[in-house]
Amino acid sequence: MxxxxxxxxxxxxxxxxxxxxxxxxxxxxxxxxxxxxxxxxxxxxxxxxxxxxxxxxxxxxxxxxxxxxxxxxxxxxxxxxxxxxxxxxxxxxxxxxxxxxxxxxxxxxxxxxxxxxxxxxxxxxxxxxxxxxxxxxxxxxxxxxxxxxxxxxxxxxxxxxxxxxxxxxxxxxxxxxxxxxxxxxxxxxxxxxxxxxxxxxxxxxxxxxxxxxxxxxxxxxxxxxxxxxxxxxxxxxxSRQPTSESRAYTPSPVNWLSSVDLKKSLSKKDYQRRRDRSQGDLNLLCRQAKYQKISSVLVFEGWDAAGKGGAIRRILRALDPRTYRVIPIAAPTDEEHAQHYLWRFWRHLPSSGNITFFDRSWYGRVLVERIEGFARPGEWQRAYHEINEFEQELAESGIMICKFWLHIDQDEQLRRFEERKTTPHKAWKLTEEDWRNREKWADYESAVNDMIQHTNTSHAPWTIVPANDKYTARIHVLETACEHLRNTIGGT
Amino acid sequence: MxxxxxxxxxxxxxxxxxxxxxxxxxxxxxxxxxxxxxxxxxxxxxxxxxxxxxxxxxxxxxxxxxxxxxxxxxxxxxxxxxxxxxxxxxxxxxxxxxxxxxxxxxxxxxxxxxxxxxxxxxxxxxxxxxxxxxxxxxxxxxxxxxxxxxxxxxxxxxxxxxxxxxxxxxxxxxxxxxxxxxxxxxxxxxxxxxxxxxxxxxxxxxxxxxxxxxxxxxxxxxxxxxxxxxxxxxxxxxSRQPTSESRAYTPSPVNWLSSVDLKKSLSKKDYQRRRDRSQGDLNLLCRQAKYQKISSVLVFEGWDAAGKGGAIRRILRALDPRTYRVIPIAAPTDEEHAQHYLWRFWRHLPSSGNITFFDRSWYGRVLVERIEGFARPGEWQRAYHEINEFEQELAESGIMICKFWLHIDQDEQLRRFEERKTTPHKAWKLTEEDWRNREKWADYESAVNDMIQHTNTSHAPWTIVPANDKYTARIHVLETACEHLRNTIGGT
Incomplete structure (x- = not known):
């Protein structure tokens, strides 16, 4: 008082x-x-x-x-x-x-x-x-x-x-x-x-x-x-910057990725049938969401060459181009670099019933930044909690959040890298960095398991997508997006 | 048809x-x-x-x-x-x-x-x-x-x-x-x-x-x-980028700066009296402008150490901090650099009756960029016209534009540089670049004359402010701002 x-x-x-x-x-x-x-x-x-x-x-x-x-x-x-x-x-x-x-x-x-x-x-x-x-x-x-x-x-x-x-x-x-x-x-x-x-x-x-x-x-x-x-x-x-290494880090006791069944596959015919149906559903759901001003955030993470771009495009096809933006996350610009690491994601949040696709996202903090040392241990360790709070804030404001980890195994990645190397219009997609990241597979695997363990919340759950088979992956993403949206809208 | x-x-x-x-x-x-x-x-x-x-x-x-x-x-x-x-x-x-x-x-x-x-x-x-x-x-x-x-x-x-x-x-x-x-x-x-x-x-x-x-x-x-x-x-x-050197360059036939009477001065008492009156007027006018949703853009250019910051602060004092933003123009950020040079000014335009102060501005294109060679001749030469069109666009949309060139002579600049050097809390304001710019006085003088000649339009006129005497300069700026605003509002 x-x-x-x-x-x-x-x-x-x-x-x-x-x-x-x-x-x-x-x-x-x-x-x-x-x-x-x-x-x-x-x-x-x-x-x-x-x-x-x-x-x-x-x-x-x-x-x-x-x-x-x-x-x-x-x-x-x-x-x-x-x-x-x-x-x-x-x-x-x-x-x-x-x-x-x-x-x-x-x-x-x-x-x-x-x-x-x-x-x-x-x-x-x-x-x-x-x-x-x-x-x-x-x-x-x-x-x-x-x-x-x-x-x-x-x-x-x-x-x-x-x-x-x-x-x-x-x-x-x-x-x-x-x-x-x-x-x-x-x-x-x-x-x-x-x-x-x-x-x-x-x-x-x-x-x-x-x-x-x-x-x-x-x-x-x-x-x-x-x-x-x-x-x-x-x-x-x-004074020296407070280091705030307070949050103790608990490695995930669960290996989330190991339990994914990568053998699933889908015939072209089944794929096309389910794709067309899901795209139709999604279109209808997105129009309802737009009408109810429910915005959506779709996060795509996954191994290099896991098919994030392809999965995103299959969703876009169902949408009105007036309503969506695809935000590729690469190195921050200098304006972004001068701010808190979450600042650049706040910038791109959708409003009034629109949809933002993040092709990679704030999870870079606990993946590439952790592994490459761009974030200090204290920083990426407290990021799990910060990210949960960030997503909670979005969810509480009525934004639907869907997070996908597109999972492939090392053999499949190698096959895709080789294919890219030999296909002229795909060669540019393959960089030295992809090969370097590949060498750190085990590190990334732990980081992904930790990420899923610590940020798989009820308001923003992870969907691990088996992606060795592209048809399976795309249908999985499409149908999950429909289901989440349907639950958020509260429709049938 | x-x-x-x-x-x-x-x-x-x-x-x-x-x-x-x-x-x-x-x-x-x-x-x-x-x-x-x-x-x-x-x-x-x-x-x-x-x-x-x-x-x-x-x-x-x-x-x-x-x-x-x-x-x-x-x-x-x-x-x-x-x-x-x-x-x-x-x-x-x-x-x-x-x-x-x-x-x-x-x-x-x-x-x-x-x-x-x-x-x-x-x-x-x-x-x-x-x-x-x-x-x-x-x-x-x-x-x-x-x-x-x-x-x-x-x-x-x-x-x-x-x-x-x-x-x-x-x-x-x-x-x-x-x-x-x-x-x-x-x-x-x-x-x-x-x-x-x-x-x-x-x-x-x-x-x-x-x-x-x-x-x-x-x-x-x-x-x-x-x-x-x-x-x-x-x-x-x-193909090679079109160079578009089309616009022929006409040096100004008028030496605008030479006709400025730098000997004017004002007693402290007169200064304070006129300052208080102008600040009162300005406050009233800005509230009217806010009410009528007339936005304002105030551009401050001038020699290094001519007193731009001081002049801006004397205006701010009269204003509601909810309504103004001061935008300092230095090197562009990388996001700005990837766009047309006018893009970063569009970003900061005021809306709904607010005021933006530009401490340096788009005129950098025909001043520092011209002299340092950051813009090619074709680029800065066509900039006069582009800037006029930009300002016309603002004026047509109802924005009031006031442009000030704060003018001092070389002796006065030297005196101020020396003063800065010896005053602890001003020393940081003086950089190597200031001394280098000073050596290019004659080049800048031509560039300023060309700038005023080519961009002194009826919808966005220049005010050349005699600034050897700080009191005179500040009153000149304050009273000019009042006058322009009064004319724009259509008041008394």
Whole structure:
């Protein structure tokens, strides 16, 4: 109950403020410049009571620092209130994250919905923990990757808020800033403060701490926040990045791949019959999904030459080209590289009933990045959990997730590599890297088993597809996609 | 009048189609692979009569080629009809362009609005040329940068369309594809064809030619389009990139910079008085602009150390941080580098009454890129015209554009460089590059004069700001921004 008993008292004299300001600004600029070389972003969030100076603080930091390396992100109130319409809700916050070396200043942002919703009693006691959990997940995921997260609750007590609003109203230059909504909020002050206390308590964690700032005196609050910011960035720059190797790694006790029956095959006639039927079904289901705005994510992983492309094309054939995008995942671009590894997948999520095919995916983190050492052990080991949370977030927002591992054995891969080598229009598909990966078959096999073991969740289950026979594989994929979609839609 | 007199007649026998298909697919795949190394994108647009196979063609190309290097872009009809709401309209087409080495398949896209609008008589005879000009500009700009643009009009005669729609309706698997809208369009067939003819005539140019394809027989149309595509890409890959050095370069006859009075100065007291007044005015004007959804683009160019950042910060202070973004322009990211040079500015355009500050801008093309040789002479010489068209596009969509050149003389620059060198928190701002640029003062001076001469248009005029005195410069910028905004809003 930090807020309910809070009384405004802090003040900073003009003289002292002006004496300290030049050095502070110089330090902020220097620090910002050092930060540009750092391998982490700084995420600063301002929330709190109307009139306590949130917007002013963002403007002031833009004035004191170099705005070229600051990213301001605020969201219209209308946008916040309609946030449920965008699915998943957190997509835009992910999209707007500052890259490493930069500072993002966020106004309310991912706290807005739960805060206003709790005050207005749109968010029930039952829903509250879900909202909070989503926030905690988001911040934990970013912090684990090194993001420095600072949250400021700018506060006024009840009398202080009224005083502040009246003061703004009495000055013609600032009167516009006080709206009916502000007074309506003031009338709900007590509820607002209770909600604020609940949210702060639930989300005040070491890697993303809240600081309550006395917002009555503009000099005090500005100086205090700027100094906190300076201090926190300085400490982080001078300390080694937390390695967060916390999550112990448990190799899979199950060999998922060994139990796949690769001997299955299908006659051309049966294949064509089942293909045509499934494509027809899928077309109908996708139209229903589009109508119900159920989006889908289809993930294709598998051995090199296992037939991911062919399987994807057999699905595309059934679809309206207006509704799908195929996203090939190769090395990240430099914009992607400057962000959390999940950022580039958030970018391509489907909306309003559309479908995204990922030809390879975020599972690269626990496959190629693990094996080639592009991710440190701590990083890929905690990725299982992060990926599960990511997929849970999508599933909760109503996205259907289908994940396929296309499985072939080593002999079949060799046969296909040889065939590619000798077929002119396939030769380009075979690279040195394919041969190198092949040598690491055993490593990949463990990694795949671990991946399936740790990420085969009820909201995003894996389908292991026996793919030695291409007909069998394609039908398996088509029919599984139909079945999942049918279950999601709740149709027959 | 190609379409009005068109009769469907072409057919391709199944036997022949199947005989030619394997070689075609192999060639398409090989070609697509060669294309990936090329320094141009391929832009394929499908338009035409409903039922003539536009969507099917996109699906088929996804099946025949590698969908990982294809980009499909279709826009909902509702989106097309509301396209006027997005300003500028072409932003999404720019956003969706394929990078160099890839193929973009567009369904109707930038032709949809003028086509449907003309048929429905929403686009008047008076507006038609404006729509067409916008399309021509877009395609010309892309083609000049090397994009290979191919446009297919898939056609059916009036009986053919009715037959096709009935055929689709009679098959349960395809009946869903025929809607009331399709029949409504069919009823307007004659008008549709007249509009199609007008549009094709107006936009059939050598660098973006139309081909009318007989769409009655699915084998004929598929084979014909795929072969055209293959042929056109092959020819382009084997020919040297067109250099398009067409635009002769005219050095500016006027020395714009020499006429600037750099001796102006302002007392601190006058500065503060005028600053406070302008910031108040600007705040009010920006709120009006936000309300009226008038967006603004403010471009800051100038000599190194001329005070661009300081001038921007004095404006920010007057604004609501929810409404502005400051975009610093440095070297392009690799995603940006794979696109037309204007692409990365389209990305950051403001919408719905917001403001984007460009700290340096697209004028880099005719300044640093010209002087450092990053752009070939033909490229920067035609850039003046391209930039004028780009800005015209923004202005026509209701965006206010303010462009500032902050001008100082060589002595003042030296004084500021020295000051930076000795001030700890400013030292990082001074780089080797600043000193190198300084040695090229005369080259830059000509380039700046040429830039102002060629891009000082009525819809996007330059303001040359005397900036030896910082107070004078900031007031000049603030007051100019107010004045422009006031004129745009049409207020007092």
């Amino acid at each position: 930090r807020l309910a008993s809070f009384k405004n008292s802090e003040k900073l004299k003009k003289q002292e403020f002006e004496a300290r300001l030049p050095a502070l600004r110089a330090e902020l600029l220097e620090l910002q410049n050092s930060l540009r070389q750092a391998d982490f972003p700084v995420i600063v969030l301002f929330a709190g009571v109307d009139g306590a100076g949130k917007s002013e603080m963002v403007n002031l930091l833009n004035e004191w620092m170099d705005p070229r390396w600051l990213i301001n992100r605020a969201y219209d109130r209308a946008m916040d209130e309609n946030a449920e319409q965008e699915r998943p809700v957190f997509r835009r916050y992910w999209h707007d994250l500052p890259p490493r070396g930069q500072i993002g200043l966020f106004l309310s942002a991912w706290y807005s919905q739960v805060l206003l919703g709790t005050v207005a009693q749109r968010v029930s006691e039952y829903q509250f923990p879900r909202h909070v959990e989503r926030i905690r997940r988001f911040e934990r995921t970013l912090a684990a990757d090194g993001a420095l997260i600072l949250k400021f609750w700018m506060h006024l007590d009840k009398r202080g808020q009224r005083k502040q609003l009246r003061k703004l109203e009495s000055n013609p230059a600032t009167a516009w800033r006080v709206t009916h909504t502000d007074w309506a909020h003031w009338a709900m002050y007590d509820r607002f403060v209770v909600a604020g206390d609940q949210i702060i308590e639930a989300t005040d964690v070491a890697h993303a701490p809240w600081r309550v700032i006395d917002g009555a005196d503009h000099r005090y609050r500005s100086m205090t926040i700027a100094e906190h910011l300076l201090e926190a960035i300085k400490i982080r720059l001078n | 190609r379409l009005a007199s068109f009769k469907n007649s072409e057919k391709l026998k199944k036997q022949e189609f199947e005989a030619r298909l394997p070689a075609l697919r192999a060639e398409l795949l090989e070609l697509q692979n060669s294309l990936r190394q090329a320094d141009f994108p391929v832009i394929v647009l499908f338009a035409g009569v409903d039922g003539a196979g536009k969507s099917e063609m996109v699906n088929l190309l996804n099946e025949w080629m590698d969908p990982r290097w294809l980009i499909n872009r279709a826009y909902d009809r509702a989106m097309d009809e509301n396209a006027e709401q997005e300003r500028p309209v072409f932003r999404r087409y720019w956003h969706d362009l394929p990078p160099r080495g890839q193929i973009g398949l567009f369904l109707s896209a930038w032709y949809s609005q003028v086509l449907l609008g003309t048929v429905a008589q929403r686009v008047s005879e008076y507006q038609f040329p404006r729509h067409v000009e916008r399309i021509r500009r877009f395609e010309r700009t892309l083609a000049a940068d090397g994009a290979l643009i191919l446009k297919f009009w898939m056609h059916l005669d009036k009986r053919g369309q009715r037959k096709q729609l009935r055929k689709l309706e009679s098959n349960p698997a395809t009946a869903w594809r025929v809607t009331h809208t399709d029949w409504a369009h069919w009823a307007m067939y004659d008008r549709f064809v007249v509009a199609g003819d007008q549009i094709i005539e107006a936009t059939d140019v050598a660098h973006a030619p139309w081909r009318v394809i007989d769409g009655a027989d699915h084998r004929y149309r598929s084979m014909t389009i795929a072969e055209h595509l293959l042929e056109a890409i092959k020819i382009r890959l084997n």
